[in-house]
Amino acid sequence: MxxxxxxxxxxxxxxxxxxxxxxxxxxxxxxxxxxxxxxxxxxxxxxxxxxxxxxxxxxxxxxxxxxxxxxxxxxxxxxxxxxxxxxxxxxxxxxxxxxxxxxxxxxxxxxxxxxxxxxxxxxxxxxxxxxxxxxxxxxSIDRELALDGIDEVLTLMLGGPWWEEGDTEHPVDATIRITSVGRSWTARLDGVSATVVASAEGEVDAEVFGEPDDLLLWLWGRRELNMEQSAGDDAAVREFRARVAECTT
Known part of the structure; x- marks a missing residue:
């Protein structure tokens, strides 16, 4: 590459x-x-x-x-x-x-x-x-860098081949979409996999949206979400964030 x-x-x-x-x-x-x-x-x-x-x-x-x-x-x-x-x-x-x-x-x-x-x-x-x-x-974090950081966390860290042995304390079974300034990532998670595509297509259990800076820092556990930044299954969002934490610590 x-x-x-x-x-x-x-x-x-x-x-x-x-x-x-x-x-x-x-x-x-x-x-x-x-x-x-x-x-x-x-x-x-x-x-x-x-x-x-x-x-x-x-x-x-x-x-x-x-x-x-x-x-x-x-x-x-x-x-x-x-x-x-x-x-x-x-x-x-x-x-x-x-x-x-x-x-x-x-x-x-x-x-x-x-x-x-x-x-x-x-x-x-x-x-x-x-x-x-x-x-x-x-x-603030540079907007383009923050968008790129969201992509790195989701596609490389969450979406990597780390879960095949079921090595997670958060085996959430849900599809979550992250959206910011015209870009979307859709993550399909279960206990042994996490597949992430840069797409806004398909049905999801929950969506999280906001400014790139806010979402990147939320993914890294540095910022909280407010109720206006998510829709759908709140429990799935919490488990999704916990799953991200497992692969970024």
Whole structure:
């Protein structure tokens, strides 16, 4: 799978912008509690994202997951300094790798470095919001990035081949549609599968709709829905969200 150059450039721009904002918010205070991640502080967020960046740099270098991971010395580093270094390094690593380098990913269909352009942009956007929530300075996620993030969560994470053994505590048997600014995804779930298509066709048990930013953050457990954002079987929507949580934690 080849990532078009314009998509790669878009992801890199979002990654640079959101990582710079995350560093800025970090400087408002590292000890602040993060309400969306119990037991985390802003410092925890910065250290986590820095380790994610460094881990992906090693994946791009090795073509495989580094083992062991993480290096013990990372915990001794100043969090802001470590994050600033790693956010620049991941942009350099992705730019140097390009989009067609064969490497390890968790995607069943994309084993190229292009996969990590999207994943790092999405990872950064959500965790940037986490840090902003700690200081009550939340800003919106780029609309196109948020729509792309909804697609990633639904088609890659929820719709991946993860459920065949019935490994879920939420074996919801329902069809749910997610709709935002003219795009729709229809998810058909049972105890051993989750099939997602980018379509608004067919009958559903429930539909969830809203702005891309709201829906992406709801899918990631960072925002609640209000009654005006869903229709149909409320219990199925709750179980659907719980199923998403199982494949994104």
């Amino acid at each position: 080849s990532l078009p150059p314009e998509h790669a450039a878009f992801y890199l721009a979002c990654l640079q912008r959101d990582s710079a904002r995350l560093a800025e918010v970090g400087r408002l205070g590292l000890p602040a509690d993060v309400p969306s991640c119990p037991d985390w502080t802003v410092e925890t967020v910065l250290r986590h994202v820095a380790q994610v960046y460094l881990h992906k740099i090693e994946i791009l270098r090795l073509g495989a997951r580094p083992d062991p991971w993480p290096p013990a010395e990372l915990e001794q580093r100043d969090a802001l300094e470590l994050f600033d270094e790693s956010r620049l390094a991941i942009v350099d690593a992705l730019s140097s790798a390009g989009t067609e380098l064969e490497t390890w990913t968790f995607s069943p269909t994309d084993k190229t470095s292009g996969f990590w352009f999207r994943r790092m942009a999405q990872e950064t956007a959500v965790h940037r919001v986490d840090a902003e929530l700690a200081h009550d300075v939340v800003t």
